[in-house]
Amino acid sequence: MNDRPVVEIYTDGACKGNPGIGGWGAVLVSGTHRKELFGGEALTTNNRMELMAVIAALEGLKVPSRVLLHADSQYVLKGIAEWLPNWKKRGWRTSANGPVKNADLWRRLDALAALHDVQWIWVKGHAGHVGNERADALANMGVAQQQQN
DSSP: OTTSOEEEEEEEEEEEETTEEEEEEEEEEETTEEEEEEEEEEEEOHHHHHHHHHHHHHHTOSSOOEEEEEEOOHHHHHIIIIIHHHHHHTTSBOTTSOBOTTHHHHHHHHHHHTTSEEEEEEOOTTSSOHHHHHHHHHHHHHHHHHHHO
16 A cells, blocks of 8 residues: 555535535645646535535545545544444434435445545644635635536
8 A cells, every 4th residue: 555646635615505506626736746626516515515525536536545635524524434434334324313414425435435545634624724725715616617607
């Protein structure tokens, strides 16, 4: 695994109304290479956009990598580290035996994360962190793109 390329990823989601018009953004950096991604949906939630940012970023990797993934979403970070293993054990049910919200995206993220060696890192949002601020700007570009459609 040590021969895998190291990629730093910064992700963020945005939503104007919740639900409402949403966008997601991701910045991928490996050595001198940099890739920026963004997109959005006309009717969605902030949590779905946070998940989509991470999914799109991991889908953007061409080879299995060592990933340092920075996100300001406790929903994503707690979900992947704490909740997901139990959801899977319970057949995608919550501890209250209800259906897992956004299970379609959680399943995609679970499959993608398994392809890489991912270290999940929380960053405080809107606190001047350069990578997070750029991911936020990209997420808002995704919102703007949806507003024009």
